[in-house]
Amino acid sequence: MAENVALLGLGTMGAGMAANLLKAGFSLTVYNRTSAKAQVLVGAGAHFASTPAAAAKGASVIISMLADDAASREVWLGEEGALEAAEDAILIESSTVSPAWIAELAAVAAQRGSDFLDAPVTGSRMQAEAGQLSFLVGGSEAALEKAAPVLKAMSKEIVHLGSVGSGAKMKLINNFLCGVQVASLAEGLTWIERSGLDREKALSVLKSGAPGSPLLGAISARMVSKKYDVNFLLRLMTKDLLYAQNEATDCNVDLKTAKVARSLFEVAIAQGFGDEDMSSVIEPLRNK
Numbered sequence: 001m002a003e004n005v006a007l008l009g010l011g012t013m014g015a016g017m018a019a020n021l022l023k024a025g026f027s028l029t030v031y032n033r034t035s036a037k038a039q040v041l042v043g044a045g046a047h048f049a050s051t052p053a054a055a056a057k058g059a060s061v062i063i064s065m066l067a068d069d070a071a072s073r074e075v076w077l078g079e080e081g082a083l084e085a086a087e088d089a090i091l092i093e094s095s096t097v098s099p100a101w102i103a104e105l106a107a108v109a110a111q112r113g114s115d116f117l118d119a120p121v122t123g124s125r126m127q128a129e130a131g132q133l134s135f136l137v138g139g140s141e142a143a144l145e146k147a148a149p150v151l152k153a154m155s156k157e158i159v160h161l162g163s164v165g166s167g168a169k170m171k172l173i174n175n176f177l178c179g180v181q182v183a184s185l186a187e188g189l190t191w192i193e194r195s196g197l198d199r200e201k202a203l204s205v206l207k208s209g210a211p212g213s214p215l216l217g218a219i220s221a222r223m224v225s226k227k228y229d230v231n232f233l234l235r236l237m238t239k240d241l242l243y244a245q246n247e248a249t250d251c252n253v254d255l256k257t258a259k260v261a262r263s264l265f266e267v268a269i270a271q272g273f274g275d276e277d278m279s280s281v282i283e284p285l286r287n288k
């Protein structure tokens with residue numbers, strides 16, 4: 001019989017992940033606060049549960065892919081939360097959340113005798129849809145071994161970083177570097193546009209030179225086209241930079257560049273770009 005998997009959260013990332021679990025043949029139950037987002041997946045064979053608890057019941061692997069600490073707390077521990085209903089399941093938190101929240105959630109899971117992994121991802125909407133994410137995992141070897149077939153169905157790579165919380169820490173370091181690069185690109189591209197340089201030539205120099213990265217290539221294309229269809233919500237990068245600052249402070253590292261980058265994202269949120277792609281962080285600079 002196919003393994004029962006529950007996926008909680010069908011946003012930009014969760015929807016693609018769910019589709020790949022179905023493709024791989026798992027029996028899948030999905031939960032999303034806004035139920036309409038489950039329609040396509042139900043059409044493709046997923047079961048819909050109207051509460052996290054109902055989704056968790058009978059599942060052997062429960063994965064959540066939610067916005068932030070507050071959403072994760074609500075879905076795992078809130079009224080009709082998943083954790084209370086989990087029966088002998090491996091619990092996997094794949095959202096980008098703070099290591100402090102992971103520690104709290106893992107402690108509740110341990111009290112109930114449940115296996116727990118933090119397994120945030122790198123890759124964005126397209127990689128989620130293509131089953132090409134990378135999982136950054138914290139937790140025991142034994143729990144990861146049991147969860148691996150499910151994670152493999154959604155990914156090209158699974159990196160085991162250590163004990164619970166290691167995945168969450170690594171993810172924040174990763175997104176700290178991404179957020180700062182996106183903010184600096186917004187400033188650099190605005191400068192290019194006002195400098196009299198040929199924009200395409202200038203970007204080509206940057207892309208093929210030392211600052212070039214997959215992120216710089218993808219984000220500069222969106223900034224140039226001004227098409228801000230969501231791959232990564234701007235407000236979520238703001239959240240990641242805040243979590244990164246808090247976490248680094250605990251290691252006595254003051255992320256000054258994260259602070260400045262976050263201030264650019266905050267300005268963009270104030271100007272109404274919070275629900276656009278993070279590349280729209282350039283717009284307030286262009287309009288100044």
Ligand code: NAP
Nearest residue numbers: 009010011012013033034066067071095096124125231232
């Ligand atoms: P998203 O599209 O905004 O989806 C967020 C999900 O969280 C939705 O299912 C949403 O439900 C749910 N949610 C939010 N607040 C909630 C609450 N209080 N109670 C219950 N559910 C709540 O975000 P995403 O892009 O899929 O990202 C999901 C996570 O992965 C985030 O932590 C993000 O930082 C991380 N991530 C994103 C990317 C990316 O490129 N997009 C890449 C790597 C990691 P509704 O549909 O009802 O709003």
